[in-house]
Amino acid sequence: MDTPQGTCEVTVRNDNGLHMGPSSKIAQLAQSFRCEVTLSRNGGEPVDAKSMIDLLTLAAEKGTVLIVQARGEDAEEALSSMCHLFESGF
Amino acid sequence: MRIFRGIAVSRGVTIAPALVLGSENFRIPQRFVSVDVVDTEVARFQEAFDQVCLEIEQNEKVASAQLGNQYGAIFAAHLQLARDKKLRLEIESLIREKCHSPEYAVSKVLRNYAKVFQNLGDQYLAERAVDLYDLEKRLLRQMLGDRREELTNLTQPVLILAHNLTPSETAALDRSFVKGFATELGGHTSHTAILAGALEIPAVVGLGDFLSDIAGGETVIIDGNHGEVIIDPDEATLERYRQSEAEFRSMHKRLESQTQLPAVTTDSLEIQVQGNIEFPEEVDQSVKYGATGIGLYRTEFLYLSGEKEPTEEDHYQAYRRVVAPNPEMPVTIRTLDLGADKLPKSMRALSREIDNPFLGLRSLRLSLQNLPLFKTQLRAILRAAVHGNIRIMFPLVSTLLELRQAKMILSDVMEDLEYQGVPFRRDVPVGMMVEVPSAALMADEFAREVDFFSIGTNDLIQYTLAVDRANTQVAHLFSSGDPSVLKLLERIVSAARRASIPVTVCGQMSSDPIYSALLLGLGVRQLSVTPHIIPEIKEVVRHLSITQAESIAAHALTLDVARDVESYLRGELKKFFPDLMM
Numbered sequence: 001m002d003t004p005q006g007t008c009e010v011t012v013r014n015d016n017g018l019h020m021g022p023s024s025k026i027a028q029l030a031q032s033f034r035c036e037v038t039l040s041r042n043g044g045e046p047v048d049a050k051s052m053i054d055l056l057t058l059a060a061e062k063g064t065v066l067i068v069q070a071r072g073e074d075a076e077e078a079l080s081s082m083c084h085l086f087e088s089g090f
Numbered sequence: 091m092r093i094f095r096g097i098a099v100s101r102g103v104t105i106a107p108a109l110v111l112g113s114e115n116f117r118i119p120q121r122f123v124s125v126d127v128v129d130t131e132v133a134r135f136q137e138a139f140d141q142v143c144l145e146i147e148q149n150e151k152v153a154s155a156q157l158g159n160q161y162g163a164i165f166a167a168h169l170q171l172a173r174d175k176k177l178r179l180e181i182e183s184l185i186r187e188k189c190h191s192p193e194y195a196v197s198k199v200l201r202n203y204a205k206v207f208q209n210l211g212d213q214y215l216a217e218r219a220v221d222l223y224d225l226e227k228r229l230l231r232q233m234l235g236d237r238r239e240e241l242t243n244l245t246q247p248v249l250i251l252a253h254n255l256t257p258s259e260t261a262a263l264d265r266s267f268v269k270g271f272a273t274e275l276g277g278h279t280s281h282t283a284i285l286a287g288a289l290e291i292p293a294v295v296g297l298g299d300f301l302s303d304i305a306g307g308e309t310v311i312i313d314g315n316h317g318e319v320i321i322d323p324d325e326a327t328l329e330r331y332r333q334s335e336a337e338f339r340s341m342h343k344r345l346e347s348q349t350q351l352p353a354v355t356t357d358s359l360e361i362q363v364q365g366n367i368e369f370p371e372e373v374d375q376s377v378k379y380g381a382t383g384i385g386l387y388r389t390e391f392l393y394l395s396g397e398k399e400p401t402e403e404d405h406y407q408a409y410r411r412v413v414a415p416n417p418e419m420p421v422t423i424r425t426l427d428l429g430a431d432k433l434p435k436s437m438r439a440l441s442r443e444i445d446n447p448f449l450g451l452r453s454l455r456l457s458l459q460n461l462p463l464f465k466t467q468l469r470a471i472l473r474a475a476v477h478g479n480i481r482i483m484f485p486l487v488s489t490l491l492e493l494r495q496a497k498m499i500l501s502d503v504m505e506d507l508e509y510q511g512v513p514f515r516r517d518v519p520v521g522m523m524v525e526v527p528s529a530a531l532m533a534d535e536f537a538r539e540v541d542f543f544s545i546g547t548n549d550l551i552q553y554t555l556a557v558d559r560a561n562t563q564v565a566h567l568f569s570s571g572d573p574s575v576l577k578l579l580e581r582i583v584s585a586a587r588r589a590s591i592p593v594t595v596c597g598q599m600s601s602d603p604i605y606s607a608l609l610l611g612l613g614v615r616q617l618s619v620t621p622h623i624i625p626e627i628k629e630v631v632r633h634l635s636i637t638q639a640e641s642i643a644a645h646a647l648t649l650d651v652a653r654d655v656e657s658y659l660r661g662e663l664k665k666f667f668p669d670l671m672m
Contacts, residue, residue, distance in 0.1 A: 019214055020221070021163060024170035051176040052167075053203055056218065059210045 004035075005071040008079050010086035017061040022090050027052040029085055035072025037082065042067070049082070091324050096272065096297035097565065098317035099283035101623075102342075103335040104249065104270040104292045105328065108321070110306040111252035121194040123185075132185050135192035138232035143172055145228065155399050156428065156463070157456065172225055177203075193233055200226040244268065249310045251301060251319075260285040270312040272297055272319045275562070287601075287620045288372060294319050298562050341669070345625035349380035353628035357635040361610065363628050364420075364618040366596055370411035373421075376621040380628060383420035385544065385618020386483075386596040387412060389467065390428050399463065405470030413478025420479045422544065422594070422618075423471050424523065425464070427453045427485040448558065453486035458495055468503045475515035482518055483544055488526040490535060497539075525549035525597075530578040533585030543586050544618070547597025551575050570599040571655035576608070576647055583613040594618050603670060604659045606630045611643025626670070633667040 014022045030037040030049035038046035039058060042065060047054035049068070060066060066086075070078040123131050146169045154162025171177075177199060184195035204219035244267035254275040260282045263271070269291060276282055276295030286293035292314030304321060311320040311331050315338070320327060353361045364385030365376030373384060392400045392408055413421055429452025457464035471482055482500070487493045497520060507514045524530055525546030537543065551568060552558060554575055559568040569575075579595075586593035596618035599605050606627060609617065619627050642662050649655045663670065 016214065017212075020167040020171075020218065024167035027170050027174075048176065051174050052170045053174045053177055056215060057206060057210065059212045059215055061212075 003071060004073060004075045005069070006075055006079050007067055007069045008083050010066050010068055010083055012060050012062055012064045012066065013086065013089035015062055017064070018055060018058060020056075023052050023055040025090055026055055026082075026085065029081060030078070033070070033072070033074050033078040033081075035070050035075045035078050037078050038069045039066050040069070041065075091327065092321045094272075094297050094300045094319045094321070096294040096317050096319065097276070097283075097559075098293075098314050099276075099295050100286035100289075100291060100293040100314050101338075102270070102290070102292035102314045103311070103331055103338055104314075105309065105311050105323075105331060105335065106247045106249045106269045108251050108304060108306050108308045108310045109244075109248040110301060110304055111250060111255075120191050122189050123191050125189060128186055128189065131192050132182055134233065135181065135185060135196070138192070138229055139172075139178065141232050142225070142228045143169060146172055156393060156460075158451065158459065168221060168225070171221065193230055196229045196233075197226055200229075249312055251304060251306075251310065253301060255282050260289070263289065263291075265289055265291065270314065272300075272310075272312055274298060274301060285368075287622055288368075288375070290622050296559075296562055296565055345629055346379075348629065349378070349625045351380070351628070351632075352382075353631040355610070355631055355634050355636055355639075357637060359615075359636055361628075361631045362594075362616040363624050363631070364422075364594070364616065365621040365624060366601075366618050367412075367621065370408045372621060373412045373415065376624065377416065377419075379621050379624040381621065381624050383422075383618075384412065385422055385594045385616065387421060387423045389424060389426060393426065393428055400466075402466045402470045405467055406473055409470060409474035409480070410477055413474060413480060417478045420481060422481045422483050422521070424483045424485050425454065425467055425471075426457050428456060429453055448552065454484050454492060454496060455486065458492065458499075461499065464499060465503050465506075468500055469507060469512075469514075472500075472504060472507060472514040472518060473512060475518045476513050480515070480518055481521060481542065483521045483523060483542075485523045485546070486525060486549065487522045487536070488528045490532065490539070493522060493536065493539060521591075523549075523596075524582050525553070527554050527578065530582050533582045534588065537585045537589035537591055540591065542591050543582060543593040545579065545582055545593065545595045545597065547575070547579075547595060547599035550578065550597065551599075554578060569652035569656065570597075570602065570605060571646075571659065572652040573647075573650055573655065576612075576655065579609075580612055580647065587613055592616060601627070603627060603630045603667075604656065604663050607634055607639045607642045607662060607666070608646050608659055610634060610636060611639035611641070611646075630663070630667055630670065638666065 012018055027050055037049040039049050039055065040046040041058065041060065046069060047058055049055065068079060068082045146165055150162045150165035150169060153165055181195045181199050184190040184198065185192055190198065200222045204222040207219045207222065208216045210216070244264055247267055247269050250263070250268055250271035252271065252273050254273050255271060270293060271286065271291065272294045274297050283293065283295055292312045294312055294314060294317050297319060300319070308322050311323050313331070323331070353363050355361065362382045364383040365379070365381035366386040367373060367376060367384055368388050368391050376384060392404060409423060429447055429450070451459065471480060474480060484493065484496045500520065504514065504516060519541035521540050521542035521544060522536065523546040524533065524543050526549065529536055530550065547570060551570060551572070555567060555572060557564050557568045559565050583593055593614060594616040595609055595614050600609060600617040601619040601623045603626060617627060646655050646658060649658060
């Protein structure tokens with residue numbers, strides 16, 4: 001059976017973009033899943049969503065569209081949680 | 091010979107060799123290690139790493155509990171950054187694969203990321219590089235130990251020259267060898283300055299960048315009367331200072347012999363000179379210096395010294411300790427005046443995160459938003475009041491509503507105590523600090539609702555002139571003699587007189603003898619000052635008459651710039667008290 005995987009698109013709604021606070025929350029959430037989770041800007045290199053330092057280097061401002069990709073047994077759950085987090089604007 | 095000017099915070103003159111404390115630039119002893127110790131080196135790194143995470147976790151807890159969750163969240167984010175698996179793996183692989191020493195690996199990796207942040211073209215992220223340097227420092231401090239251990243192994247007299255000294259470092263200085271200190275950072279009102287006074291060693295702070303080419307071992311003069319530090323003085327200068335060191339000592343001795351005499355003006359009015367204290371033990375020192383009361387007992391150290399929040403019992407024991415030796419002596423306890431600006435070193439990152447900490451959640455505002463914390467303290471004060479002559483004082487009151495709210499909470503606490511059958515004193519006088527210009531402008535209205543005023547000149551000046559005195563770029567704009575400050579003082583004192591309530595001045599201004607005549611002339615009859623200054627202020631009072639003070643104040647009020655006010659007052663002090671060494 002293939003490894004479950006999927007992608008979704010999210011928009012950064014936080015006023016200050018993905019700064020310390022939001023990045024810390026994303027990393028914390030991503031770490032709660034077993035699957036691999038990455039974020040990328042349109043066409044950019046994907047970064048590890050479990051690494052806060054990687055997330056910060058995305059330098060994603062408010063309004064940036066990011067692609068979330070998850071790969072692993074709980075990928076589906078991870079994707080929906082991530083989308084939910086972004087929609088809430090934290 | 092080089093002369094540096096700063097802010098004099100503790101009087102006296104002292105001459106000794108320099109001991110320079112590094113500006114936290116850790117020197118990495120070795121860059122590479124041999125292959126066979128790689129495992130133990132990795133383990134050493136991991137241990138340091140775990141310790142640092144614990145430290146940040148602790149900061150988070152303390153910040154959340156004392157300042158609120160939004161502040162704790164700042165450390166939560168730091169912790170997340172510190173625990174980043176990627177960082178840890180990168181550092182470990184440099185140790186394992188390239189035989190880097192853990193210190194070198196930590197420095198290399200974190201500095202590398204700091205550079206990346208600085209080049210992302212995002213202002214906020216560029217500033218976050220500081221957080222990475224912070225993490226680097228924490229790790230290096232953990233692995234290399236604190237160079238400041240040097241301070242505990244002194245064998246001969248030295249003067250400490252440092253970028254900054256924390257209050258706890260200052261308090262721990264060994265007075266038998268440390269004869270004085272000078273720092274690049276700091277202001278008049280920093281806790282370090284206050285502690286220097288308590289230690290009775292000359293100190294100058296806020297010197298700005300002066301350490302860069304001092305190696306240590308040079309002969310240094312610290313002139314705590316004029317705020318000067320002289321490196322490598324020539325023979326003539328040295329001779330002059332030896333002379334004034336001796337004169338200062340003899341004046342001090344003379345003053346000390348008169349400490350227990352009252353401060354009575356030449357026209358027979360007794361002025362109350364009280365002490366400002368931080369620690370319960372300082373009450374003994376104040377009494378020794380002839381204080382007639384404690385005009386300001388700051389309670390922040392109860393919160394800052396320990397890791398956990400003080401319990402009601404901790405508060406109660408501290409307050410009892412202050413009143414126990416002299417149950418009749420008035421003791422004014424100020425409720426929590428904590429803000430982001432008074433945090434311990436390891437939590438300093440917080441104040442970077444908060445814009446305008448002085449205009450933010452601090453002091454009474456913090457208490458009103460954190461009722462369990464506030465009520466705990468009020469309960470302890472009311473209980474301790476059974477054993478002494480305690481007065482309660484609320485700091486940083488800016489509106490009448492705040493004052494009423496605080497008083498209402500005090501009544502709630504009394505009701506609780508009554509209901510629980512706990513002994514307490516109901517008629518404790520309740521006063522407020524007048525230290526925000528809004529309160530000074532509304533002084534008449536406030537005076538009707540409190541039992542006393544205490545003027546906190548440090549904050550009053552800071553808020554009136556919009557100057558942070560700890561900021562070396564603008565510190566020179568801070569002046570107690572500014573005409574706007576004088577006008578506010580006059581207004582507050584008159585309002586208190588109309589309402590027949592007492593008014594004390596407890597800010598740093600009252601500890602500076604040049605302002606004694608002005609304050610008395612404005613109508614102030616109670617001064618609360620740094621304990622070791624009490625003998626000097628009392629002696630100044632004994633040289634003055636109220637009539638004379640009134641005419642000095644009246645003239646000072648006609649001057650329109652701070653510099654003129656200061657030089658006029660200095661000149662008058664020299665006239666009526668020529669022997670006072672300035």
